[in-house]
Amino acid sequence: MSDSCNPREKQCPQCLRTLPSSEFHSNRRRPDRLAYYCKRCAAERSEASRRRRGIGQRRQTEVPVPAGSKWCPDCDTTKPLDAFARTKASSSGYHSYCKPCHNARGQETRKRLYGGSREYHLRRRYGIGQLEFDGLLAAQGGVCAICGVDDPQHLDHDHRTGEVRGILCFNCNGGLGQFRDDPVLLADAIAYLKGTTWQRVLIHPGVFQMCSPTRGRHPSRSS
Structure with missing residues (x-):
């Protein structure tokens, strides 16, 4: 790297000292590839910021950490x-x-x-909170928007636009995902079910026969 990108010396704007580049942390986003403040001033500013936010002083281990290991300051x-x-x-x-x-x-x-993981995940992934979720569920009558089962808990959204569409039960939400939200595939599945479903047809009073529109197929044992 040339001296113009990473000068051998630089002045820290806080302490006004002119120091060698080794006294500054690396920062690839800056033109000179060096941090704005020297290491000492950067550490002081970081500690002051932690105090303003009510965070305790950074802990350090008093025992050397062996190679291949790391010390956790919390535990x-x-x-x-x-x-x-x-x-x-x-x-x-x-x-x-x-x-x-x-x-x-x-x-x-x-x-x-x-206020909790539920609120966090709703806002992070869908852009709404529990209050909006409850309002949407109430507008659906408290049931799954597809099958009508009570107390659905899965927020459905358009994977292309991210727009929330409704609240579904586990099975309906998973079903849409398996069909990749493709209306053509869902229509084909409906046509398939209508064309292969065995039905009981009355032949004589009290006598039924299992019939299917599909030739060469026999009803399963559970039909």
């Missing part, structure tokens, strides 16, 4: 690397907290910001 435990989820956002390639602690933090955040 104060050194664990193998596979106990930490991977992420490209960290220089180490792993999250700061082990998987159980990471999940617990996520649940706490969703509870604090959204």
